Amino acid sequence: AQKVTQAQTEISVVEKEDVTLDCVYETRDTTYYLFWYKQPPSGELVFLIRRNSFDEQNEISGRYSWNFQKSTSSFNFTITASQVVDSAVYFCALTNNFNKFYFGSGTKLNVKP
Amino acid sequence: GAVVSQHPSRVICKSGTSVKIECRSLDFQATTMFWYRQFPKQSLMLMATSNEGSKATYEQGVEKDKFLINHASLTLSTLTVTSAHPEDSSFYICSAISAGGGVQITQYFGPGTRLTVL
Numbered sequence: 243a244q245k246v247t248q249a250q251t252e253i254s255v256v257e258k259e260d261v262t263l264d265c266v267y268e269t270r271d272t273t274y275y276l277f278w279y280k281q282p283p284s285g286e287l288v289f290l291i292r293r294n295s296f297d298e299q300n301e302i303s304g305r306y307s308w309n310f311q312k313s314t315s316s317f318n319f320t321i322t323a324s325q326v327v328d329s330a331v332y333f334c335a336l337t338n339n340f341n342k343f344y345f346g347s348g349t350k351l352n353v354k355p
Numbered sequence: 356g357a358v359v360s361q362h363p364s365r366v367i368c369k370s371g372t373s374v375k376i377e378c379r380s381l382d383f384q385a386t387t388m389f390w391y392r393q394f395p396k397q398s399l400m401l402m403a404t405s406n407e408g409s410k411a412t413y414e415q416g417v418e419k420d421k422f423l424i425n426h427a428s429l430t431l432s433t434l435t436v437t438s439a440h441p442e443d444s445s446f447y448i449c450s451a452i453s454a455g456g457g458v459q460i461t462q463y464f465g466p467g468t469r470l471t472v473l
Contacts, residue, residue: 277462285446287399287464333398340387340452340460347398 244269246336248346255324256354263319263349265334271295276317277335278308281348287333293317324353357383357453361465368439369473376434376468378449384429385451389462390422393446405432439472446470 245268255261278290293310301308305322334346358381368374386407391399403413403424411424423435449465
């Protein structure tokens with residue numbers, strides 16, 4: 243069975259602080275894909291990153307970085323020097339064949355000025 | 356990046372009427388589109404998977420006669436909420452799978468449609 247757990251329901255930080263959003267997944271498949279999406283108050287989900295199971299390289303994109311560790315089945319997302327515009331709900335998602343996606347419950351990030 | 360549009364963005368209707376929501380992939384062909392429903396402060400709930408040229412696959416508990424899905428072309432899928440009732444009020448989101456042309460397969464979302472049934 244596929245499952246994604248985002249244990250942090252809500253996180254509040256002050257601007258310029260670093261923050262890490264946790265994502266733990268479960269799957270029996272050896273090939274799978276992980277995603278992070280951002281959902282700002284407007285409601286539209288914005289694609290942030292996709293990671294294949296066979297590529298464990300960590301990735302950095304500006305202030306965003308992702309730490310993929312198969313040994314712990316985690317795909318954590320770190321925002322460095324957070325900004326108010328980072329305030330949103332962030333979803334982690336998993337799929338093995340693009341026929342169905344499994345979403346975590348989301349983490350609401352509040353960045354205060 | 357790939358763009359998915361959704362129309363209308365917001366609709367208010369009377370109980371008993373039907374509402375059609377369109378989902379279009381603007382710059383890529385999408386053989387598969389998904390329809391989700393999201394309640395306030397909750398995650399996305401998959402309603403159905405729509406494949407071009409075939410019948411949609413509905414998730415357990417989703418009434419296929421109430422939520423009609425048509426995927427007539429590789430760039431358009433529609434969701435019709437028939438005989439809408441207040442409990443159908445929700446945020447409906449479509450997504451499309453992009454593939455081919457050297458682009459990594461990824462799910463892109465439309466901006467969502469907020470349905471309010473009075």
